[in-house]
Amino acid sequence: MSQYIKIGKLQVAEGLHRLIEQEVLPGTDVDKQQYWDGFERILTELTPENRSLLKQREEIQQKMDEWHQQNEGIGEREAYRSFLKEIGYLEPEQSDFHVETTRLDDEIAVQAGPQLVVPANNARYALNAANARWGSLYDALYGTDVIDETDGATKGTSYNPVRGEKVIARSKQFVDSIAPLERASHEQVTSYRIDEEGQLIATTSDGTETPLRHPGSFAGYQGKPSEPTSILLKHQNLHVDIQIDRDHPIGKSDKAGVKDIEVEAAVSTIIDFEDSVTAVDAEDKVDVYRHWIGLMKGTLSTKVSKGDKTIERTLNPDRQYVSPKGESFELQGRSLMLVRNVGHLMTTDLVLDESGQEMPEGIVDTLVSSLIAKHDLLGNGKYRNSRKGSIYIVKPKMHGSKEVAFANRLFAEVEKMLGMSPNTLKMGVMDEERRTSLNLKNAIRAVKERIFFINTGFLDRTGDEIHTSFYAGPMIRKGEMKTSAWLNAYEDSNVTYGLATRLGDVGQIGKGMWPMPDEMKAMIDNKESQLTAGGNTAWVPSPTAATLHALHYHNINVDSVQHHLRNELESRFDELLDIPVEANPSWSQKEIQEELETNAQSILGYVVRWVEHGVGCSKVPNLQDIGLMEDRATLRISSQHMANWLYHGICTEDEVITTMKKMARVVDKQNADDPNYTSMSDDFENSTGFQAALDLVLKGKEQPNGYTEPVLHEKRQEHKSKAKANI
Numbered sequence: 194m195s196q197y198i199k200i201g202k203l204q205v206a207e208g209l210h211r212l213i214e215q216e217v218l219p220g221t222d223v224d225k226q227q228y229w230d231g232f233e234r235i236l237t238e239l240t241p242e243n244r245s246l247l248k249q250r251e252e253i254q255q256k257m258d259e260w261h262q263q264n265e266g267i268g269e270r271e272a273y274r275s276f277l278k279e280i281g282y283l284e285p286e287q288s289d290f291h292v293e294t295t296r297l298d299d300e301i302a303v304q305a306g307p308q309l310v311v312p313a314n315n316a317r318y319a320l321n322a323a324n325a326r327w328g329s330l331y332d333a334l335y336g337t338d339v340i341d342e343t344d345g346a347t348k349g350t351s352y353n354p355v356r357g358e359k360v361i362a363r364s365k366q367f368v369d370s371i372a373p374l375e376r377a378s379h380e381q382v383t384s385y386r387i388d389e390e391g392q393l394i395a396t397t398s399d400g401t402e403t404p405l406r407h408p409g410s411f412a413g414y415q416g417k418p419s420e421p422t423s424i425l426l427k428h429q430n431l432h433v434d435i436q437i438d439r440d441h442p443i444g445k446s447d448k449a450g451v452k453d454i455e456v457e458a459a460v461s462t463i464i465d466f467e468d469s470v471t472a473v474d475a476e477d478k479v480d481v482y483r484h485w486i487g488l489m490k491g492t493l494s495t496k497v498s499k500g501d502k503t504i505e506r507t508l509n510p511d512r513q514y515v516s517p518k519g520e521s522f523e524l525q526g527r528s529l530m531l532v533r534n535v536g537h538l539m540t541t542d543l544v545l546d547e548s549g550q551e552m553p554e555g556i557v558d559t560l561v562s563s564l565i566a567k568h569d570l571l572g573n574g575k576y577r578n579s580r581k582g583s584i585y586i587v588k589p590k591m592h593g594s595k596e597v598a599f600a601n602r603l604f605a606e607v608e609k610m611l612g613m614s615p616n617t618l619k620m621g622v623m624d625e626e627r628r629t630s631l632n633l634k635n636a637i638r639a640v641k642e643r644i645f646f647i648n649t650g651f652l653d654r655t656g657d658e659i660h661t662s663f664y665a666g667p668m669i670r671k672g673e674m675k676t677s678a679w680l681n682a683y684e685d686s687n688v689t690y691g692l693a694t695r696l697g698d699v700g701q702i703g704k705g706m707w708p709m710p711d712e713m714k715a716m717i718d719n720k721e722s723q724l725t726a727g728g729n730t731a732w733v734p735s736p737t738a739a740t741l742h743a744l745h746y747h748n749i750n751v752d753s754v755q756h757h758l759r760n761e762l763e764s765r766f767d768e769l770l771d772i773p774v775e776a777n778p779s780w781s782q783k784e785i786q787e788e789l790e791t792n793a794q795s796i797l798g799y800v801v802r803w804v805e806h807g808v809g810c811s812k813v814p815n816l817q818d819i820g821l822m823e824d825r826a827t828l829r830i831s832s833q834h835m836a837n838w839l840y841h842g843i844c845t846e847d848e849v850i851t852t853m854k855k856m857a858r859v860v861d862k863q864n865a866d867d868p869n870y871t872s873m874s875d876d877f878e879n880s881t882g883f884q885a886a887l888d889l890v891l892k893g894k895e896q897p898n899g900y901t902e903p904v905l906h907e908k909r910q911e912h913k914s915k916a917k918a919n920i
């Protein structure tokens with residue numbers, strides 16, 4: 194139990210109080226009195242509105258439930274639409290406008306490129322993510338299935354030159370595609386130099402000298418002009434760095450001494466406080482905030498051990514180059530860091546009111562994460578995150594424009610209190626709840642001076658699709674959602690509104706996560722479609738995925754895609770209302786069991802680690818042994834899907850429980866090598882992880898909007914107290 198310090202009528206957890214006063218406030222030009230007065234005022238004034246917005250969500254859901262209980266499917270389409278308007282779910286659309294956000298960094302406004310997401314409470318990963326601005330193409334190709342293992346090109350345990358050659362050839366072909374030489378391929382080059390005019394000249398083995406076909410692609414170099422150690426190329430606003438070192442084990446055996454080709458990869462990174470994180474009490478949350486401080490001040494470090502080597506991981510410095518004209522310049526060494534706060538739903542014991550009630554966690558997140566980021570604005574940190582003086586906050590799971598307007602008010606109040614100019618706090622709006630998708634134009638309008646992205650969080654969005662129309666009928670199988678009409682209409686209409694409001698010109702139209710971290714060949718083959726659909730950024734789960742996904746932005750010119758799409762804008766509103774129910778379910782018992790097992794296994798595999806180990810994002814092998822990224826959003830889908838089938842009698846409660854037990858044994862086996870893992874199947878009754886998984890399904894219908902946080906938090910807290918009691 195936390196100790197509390199009184200701040201006016203509020204009580205602030207001692208850990209947070211200490212963090213703010215000792216680690217955050219000094220150097221921010223905000224004094225203690227000013228901060229705590231503002232903190233109390235904003236929480237006191239905004240909490241009632243936050244609660245009232247949640248109440249409206251509940252009322253709307255109740256009316257939705259009643260509608261579906263009284264009507265078959267959506268009922269008559271026009272009547273359904275009128276009903277949605279009547280209950281305030283569908284808002285009257287306002288007049289046209291354009292997004293007016295200013296002071297956006299190039300990473301948001303100019304560069305189309307990958308966006309990485311990382312759990313904030315994992316320092317090792319968070320540092321790695323911030324450093325993933327630059328990624329080794331050689332490593333990314335060598336270590337993944339993009340290069341197949343045929344013809345002796347196996348990965349093995351030590352360097353395999355046969356595989357190495359394939360990697361090098363593929364990488365140089367990529368360089369040929371973005372910065373071709375006039376008369377040769379980069380594969381034929383034996384040396385590079387920069388001539389007196391500042392031109393890049395490549396020499397091949399027969400003595401041919403050739404410049405680049407487009408000399409403007411050469412952006413700079415390191416080392417001597419006659420013997421550069423790095424050659425910087427620029428293509429579609431992204432950089433590529435050919436690194437040369439003839440003494441390096443790889444460079445030694447390369448004709449041109451190339452040891453690696455680094456690509457600009459994770460242009461931006463979301464430091465996540467939300468769905469990939471477990472933070473269930475003041476203690477956990479203070480750790481999350483402390484990492485954000487370390488990232489903003491540039492002081493975060495952690496020891497990373499691999500085999501018998503231990504290194505200290507810290508943030509990478511900026512990179513120095515000399516331009517073709519001979520002038521020195523720098524490029525950012527780190528990804529532009531954005532922070533995802535939690536949404537409007539959850540409350541936190543970080544701050545209590547007079548009666549001991551927890552206050553909204555989303556408000557506290559904004560109050561704390563903005564103050565921390567002020568260090569970057571003032572240039573207090575070792576490095577600069579935003580060079581334009583902006584703080585980027587991603588706001589998830591908002592329902593409709595009123596909730597966005599509420600977040601806008603919160604941001605404005607926090608700016609005033611912290612002495613920041615208006616619209617310093619930029620907002621990224623996750624388009625991941627149905628009510629927001631249907632009212633997206635109004636939602637964007639509510640923050641038109643501070644919005645920096647919209648993003649199709651299709652995972653949460655699928656969970657919300659199921660829960661909103663829970664009573665409409667049994668949902669189609671989970672695997673069919675990706676190709677269903679509503680989902681495609683949702684993706685398209687997000688781009689439509691992003692382009693119509695000109696958000697695409699000043700900021701990002703973002704696309705969702707690639708949730709299969711090991712399936713990189715499939716990603717290379719498929720994820721480019723998010724660019725051709727109009728996205729100028731899309732989410733990746735790891736630095737390796739960022740490096741490989743970056744290749745798509747060289748292949749596709751998103752500006753021109755968006756230019757063409759602008760002329761093809763059409764509303765797919767009707768399809769957005771298509772609820773993915775199976776009107777005449779005829780699944781065989783085998784198909785039903787397959788679906789239940791798939792869902793149960795992914796729920797259990799994720800939840801047991803969440804509740805018992807405090808891991809908020811996991812790679813869980815599915816029944817085909819493909820590791821899937823599971824977070825709270827994927828859990829929302831699986832748990833709501835099972836709950837929906839249970840309600841509609843596609844399966845019985847007994848079948849759910851039996852399947853859960855069967856899959857718990859599978860998950861136990863998958864974790865058998867983990868010495869800290871407690872088997873669920875040894876004692877189902879007392880396994881907190883197993884009971885949490887069951888609750889998520891058996892009580893799924895009652896969960897607010899189908900969210901998983903309430904059950905997860907309760908069970909994790911229970912587990913933590915049991916663990917403390919046993920010490």
Ligand SMILES: CC(=O)SCCNC(=O)CCNC(=O)[C@H](O)C(C)(C)COP(=O)(O)OP(=O)(O)OC[C@H]1O[C@@H](n2cnc3c(N)ncnc32)[C@H](O)[C@@H]1OP(=O)(O)O
Nearest residue numbers: 310311318321322468469652706734735810811812822826
């Ligand atoms: C719907 C949504 O909200 S999506 C947003 C939430 N999702 C995320 O944030 C995804 C975050 N990703 C992850 O947590 C991980 O990639 C997982 C859990 C999916 C897979 O993790 P693992 O199984 O540990 O990865 P794997 O073993 O393949 O690789 C580990 C290495 O990759 C790095 N890595 C993996 N993911 C990340 C990441 N997101 N950021 C930075 N580094 C990462 C690790 O630092 C580690 O390298 P290190 O040993 O040098 O430190």
Ligand SMILES: O=CC(=O)O
Nearest residue numbers: 650651652653826
């Ligand atoms: O936050 C992302 C999602 O898909 O949900």
Ligand SMILES: [Mg+2]
Nearest residue numbers: 625650653826
């Ligand atoms: Mg989400």
